[in-house]
């Protein structure tokens with residue numbers, strides 16, 4: 190592989206890595222705070238694409254307005270799902286919420302089939318996202334650059350919220366201890382709602398860039414990035430934001446670079462990726478940035 | 487200041503608190519002693535609204551605490567140093583202290599209180615940017631006390647602050663409680679270390695399997711034969 194081709198693949202890999210990473214952060218945020226693997230997260234991602242699609246195609250919103258509308262609606266959807274499907278189960282064993290999240294996943298997929306239809310729709314791609322940037326011999330899709338830039342902005346914003354704001358402090362406190370959080374005067378329900386809103390909004394942002402890459406949207410489109418991101422979150426160390434991002438990154442890299450480097454084996458891509466991930470987990474059972482079981486007091 | 491009347495608390499079918507009544511007057515140190523499982527923590531957790539009461543009342547100033555959320559109760563000036571310290575291990579020492587002031591908006595006053603707490607516990611200042619999980623047991627107890635003080639409580643509940651500490655640190659913790667009391671905070675102290683608690687308090691209650699079986703001034707209880715036998719090792 191020549192240098193320029195390698196650069197093209199690399200940019201492509203980084204941008205896909207960010208897409209997986211941002212979705213993985215949604216899993217990590219929710220897991221970190223309520224210790225729940227939210228299996229409906231990938232389907233929330235799918236709903237985001239449809240919100241944007243309908244806002245643009247049906248209601249004629251300008252593209253950017255449709256995206257913002259989609260992000261807001263998705264955040265509200267995340268909050269609603271938590272209220273309806275997880276909050277009533279919070280006092281029961283965690284497995285109940287887990288099953289509920291799997292049910293919610295099926296519910297959203299089937300809702301989408303019935304209401305939006307099973308056929309693929311074309312996600313609107315604005316002109317500026319279709320461009321190819323040519324730097325010497327390197328040809329880069331504009332959408333890859335936008336994905337990388339906006340994802341970095343999202344990560345910075347998330348870091349700011351977690352480290353510098355009161356609600357971020359509340360989220361970090363909730364991840365260790367609900368009762369003591371209450372003693373500080375933290376409103377546990379509101380903080381959990383905010384966590385779902387934030388995780389879902391990040392899923393919506395990544396859904397935009399995913400749909401710009403693969404503009405055919407359909408009710409099951411959330412399964413692939415959702416499961417990838419879930420694996421990324423586990424490899425990174427479930428509950429760790431940094432781990433989720435790096436796990437997503439690793440998966441994006443492998444997904445793009447493995448078949449590029451070994452085209453003759455590209456049919457084995459999935460097998461190779463998962464073999465590598467199993468190896469990571471054998472040596473780091475808590476994931477790359479997971480906490481040792483004994484570390485939490 | 488605080489008046490508990492005929493309080494009953496259940497965990498499912500377990501009747502943990504069986505109709506206790508007690509009083510905490512402003513400016514006092516009150517202690518509640520009893521063996522493991524007597525219901526001491528449950529009493530404190532119910533005062534803070536972390537556990538719901540089944541029956542009875544907890545009056546504080548003009549409010550009925552059994553009807554309020556924990557955040558409302560904290561806002562009114564009650565907080566607790568919980569059993570086992572419960573500091574936030576992944577946050578820094580400083581962030582733990584800020585967490586204690588979560589409901590406050592008076593930035594200037596908060597800064598003064600932080601200085602006051604650093605004055606009480608200079609080691610917390612030294613450990614300001616360190617993850618709280620890396621602090622020693624004694625330092626974590628100081629942090630838990632400092633964090634509680636950051637909410638500017640009028641009534642401070644302590645749940646076994648001496649638990650698991652070396653004897654020299656136990657002394658220090660009890661001195662600190664006296665100092666905080668002298669600075670104007672009313673104290674309700676739960677302890678298994680009955681001797682130190684009774685020495686420190688103005689008035690004490692003895693809890694046994696969910697009922698108050700004895701009460702009196704600290705001096706009276708220290709001299710009581712039953713207390714001596716059951717709680718003072720002789």
Ligand SMILES: Nc1ncnc2c1ncn2[C@@H]1O[C@H](COP(=O)(O)OP(=O)(O)O)[C@@H](O)[C@H]1O
Nearest residue numbers: 497500502520521522523524525526527528529
């Ligand atoms: N979360 C709980 N679930 C069920 N029973 C509990 C729970 N917490 C405490 N208890 C029971 O309530 C009683 C009082 O406990 P507690 O208030 O912790 O006592 P103490 O603080 O005096 O050691 C004990 O019998 C204990 O087993």
Ligand SMILES: [Mg+2]
Nearest residue numbers: 526527528569
């Ligand atoms: Mg106890």
